[in-house]
Amino acid sequence: MIKRSRFVGSISGITFLLIGMAFIPAKAQVKKDSPKKSLLAKLGTKETPTVVLKEANVVYPDLLCGNEEQSLDYIEKFSTNRRDYLIRTYNKGKKFFPKVAAILSKHHLPHEFKVLLALESAFNGNAVSRAGAVGYWQIMDEVAKEYGLKYAPQLSAAEKKRELKLAKTLAKKGNKKVKKVIVKDDRKNFNKSTYTAARYLKDRCRNLDNDYLLVVASYNCGVGNVWEAMKKTGKTNPTFWDVKSYLPAETRSYVMNFIALNVVFNNYEKFASNTLNFKPITAKADNFEENMTEEMGEPTSLNNK
Structure with a gap:
């Protein structure tokens, strides 16, 4: 009986102690917590x-x-891997972009189309593609003819071979002075070719319900290929993102590069100073502990580990 009484007494004492702890001010309980624990x-x-x-x-x-x-x-x-290209293009564009934007504005077109000049020819009026596109805006012979530009037809390899053979034949017959006819090519003229490109883009806007990314795609692969890709989606009004997988790989990259150039150039000062953040920069709290503010009396730099 005496042992039992002591046991009961012990239980009563413990119960009293626990109840008493419940009433200890919260402030007293966290006194020993570190600033880190409080933040966490x-x-x-x-x-x-x-x-x-x-x-x-x-x-x-x-x-x-x-x-x-x-x-x-x-x-x-793109902004990381092609940084030098973006800087060069931006600086070269200072001479051309304002002029292009002014012409686009006259045709009620978005100024963002101006970067197509960089993508097409890198501002080189004498550029000629393997497909035969010529000049600042890489205009094909048939398009030049349709829009009334003077142009020098681009000969195929076989045609060039025949022309060379004819020249040699004439030379053997004594016609040493074979006069070569030089045709002026308006595609190499900045103003004429830019006005033509603007008219072409305006027509494509009508064809594609002013879906500007589809218009950009059509400048690369032709409106017929864009229409075909749109049909394959099975949608009534597909966007570029709907038709993207049905377009040629070159065209997909072309449109994405168009977007990249516009976004980077729209944020160029931040890009040039390496302060452009495409996504929030985050850190896990367990790593963040090592980088507390000076208020905590610890290093603030994330590079201090």
Whole structure:
């Protein structure tokens, strides 16, 4: 009986002690907690929390707003891998882009189309593609004819061979002075070719219900191929993102590069100073502990490990 009484007494004492602890002020209980633990308590303890160190600050041009997620990764990678190209193109474009934008404006077209000049010829009026496209805007013979430009027809390899053979034959017969007819090619003239490109783009806008990314695609592969890709989607009004997989690989890259150039040039100062963030820069809270603010008396740089 005496042992039992002592046992009951012990239980009563423990119960009293626990009840008393419940009334200890919360302030007294956390006195020993470190600043780190306090911060982590605010962030939550169920999962390792993520802390946003820098917010995304990229600003899309109005023309390209609405589908940022589809292009963000591509642009970020492009801006890293093609940095030198972007800087060169931006600097060269200072001479050409304002003039192109003014002509586009006269045709009620978005100024973002101006970067097509860089993608087409890299501002080289004498550029000639393997397909026979010529000049600043890489206009084909048939398009030049359709829009009333003077042009020197681009000969195929077989035609060049026949022309050379004819010249040799005439030379053997004594016609040493074979007069070569030089045809002026308006595609190499900046103003004439740019006005023609603007008219062409305006026509494609009518053909494609002013879906500007589809218009850009058509400049690369032709409106017929874009229409065919649109049919394959089975949708009534497909967008570029719907038809993308049905377009030639070159055209897909062409449109994505068009987007990348416009986004980078729209944020050029941040890009040039390496402060352009395409996505929020985050860190896990367990790593963040090592980078507390000076208020905590610890290093603030994320590079200090």
